Amino acid sequence: MPWRDLTSQPLVRDLLKRSLANDRLHHAWIFAGEESETEPVALGFAQALNCEREDGDFCGICAACADIAAGRHPDVHALKAASRSRQILIPQIRELERGLYLKASRARVKVAILHTADRMNESAQNAFLKTLEEPPPRTLFFLLTEEPHQLRETVLSRCLRVPFRPGTRRAKSERESQIEVWLEELIAKKTEAPAPFRAFGFASRFLGMLKALREEKQAAFAVDFDAAAKESLEPAQRKEIEEQLDAQAQAEYLRERARLLRRIQQWLHARGAPISSLRRVDDLARLLAGNVNEPLALEVAFLQIAQAGVETRAAEKA
Numbered sequence: 058m059p060w061r062d063l064t065s066q067p068l069v070r071d072l073l074k075r076s077l078a079n080d081r082l083h084h085a086w087i088f089a090g091e092e093s094e095t096e097p098v099a100l101g102f103a104q105a106l107n108c109e110r111e112d113g114d115f116c117g118i119c120a121a122c123a124d125i126a127a128g129r130h131p132d133v134h135a136l137k138a139a140s141r142s143r144q145i146l147i148p149q150i151r152e153l154e155r156g157l158y159l160k161a162s163r164a165r166v167k168v169a170i171l172h173t174a175d176r177m178n179e180s181a182q183n184a185f186l187k188t189l190e191e192p193p194p195r196t197l198f199f200l201l202t203e204e205p206h207q208l209r210e211t212v213l214s215r216c217l218r219v220p221f222r223p224g225t226r227r228a229k230s231e232r233e234s235q236i237e238v239w240l241e242e243l244i245a246k247k248t249e250a251p252a253p254f255r256a257f258g259f260a261s262r263f264l265g266m267l268k269a270l271r272e273e274k275q276a277a278f279a280v281d282f283d284a285a286a287k288e289s290l291e292p293a294q295r296k297e298i299e300e301q302l303d304a305q306a307q308a309e310y311l312r313e314r315a316r317l318l319r320r321i322q323q324w325l326h327a328r329g330a331p332i333s334s335l336r337r338v339d340d341l342a343r344l345l346a347g348n349v350n351e352p353l354a355l356e357v358a359f360l361q362i363a364q365a366g367v368e369t370r371a372a373e374k375a
């Protein structure tokens with residue numbers, strides 16, 4: 058499958074093609090978006106780097122292209138979160154490094170693809186940072202993530218971040234549609250309500266949505282030990298299982314919340330909101346990941362976004 062067939066992300070595709078043609082390849086890339094979108098591009102890039110035709114494109118049929126597509130090329134490494142912990146752990150990073158420092162067996166350029174890179178835990182990120190600082194020769198890293206803000210600033214700053222637009226294949230969720238209605242009222246307004254009032258309204262509805270979302274995930278991951286299980290499991294084991302499920306529910310909640318925030322950002326972008334508003338959403342995502350007062354953070358962010366929206370329209374009228 059050559060470049061021209063990667064049709065769903067034309068801007069990203071052209072950026073990669075150009076940097077390949079100019080031989081100006083950054084050694085670490087963050088592909089920010091859904092994996093259904095980012096993974097094919099990362100694999101295509103790995104193929105273009107190693108295709109036997111060596112014309113900057115990829116044929117999809119030579120041995121190198123076929124092996125990369127099938128996930129069995131010895132110099133194209135894929136790293137995924139361990140299924141049990143749902144994290145990327147330090148031994149996985151070490152093993153990846155070992156593979157990368159070996160001489161390439163076939164490839165012109167070795168490639169490491171880190172799926173859900175935001176799931177690197179703290180120590181894994183530290184280890185990976187060292188790899189980024191002293192990268193193995195002729196090696197490219199692709200970090201695929203829907204939540205780049207979960208990565209440490211030191212990792213982010215060493216990578217070239219490429220935003221992907223949302224996939225067209227994924228249907229818009231009910232919540233996303235609801236948010237768009239609220240955003241219309243926040244920004245594009247027909248009502249005469251002042252900006253603080255609209256911001257407060259949006260923030261409290263969004264908070265209510267997040268609360269329902271959290272409860273939904275907790276219910277989905279709740280475990281109902283029946284009597285037999287209760288007898289066969291030690292209390293400590295039950296507690297451990299409950300804690301694991303709880304952590305999974307929390308991770309799912311955070312993932313979904315990040316997706317909703319991204320949708321808000323995309324909507325604002327599509328409506329021509331100023332760049333400062335888009336940054337506010339980034340800042341908000343970062344704040345929410347820390348230990349902040351959620352309602353307050355939301356109100357402040359959306360007040361600024363509402364005000365920026367008003368200013369844009371006033372400028373248009375002038």
Ligand SMILES: [Zn+2]
Pocket residue numbers: 107108109110115116117118119120121122123
């Ligand atoms: Zn090929």
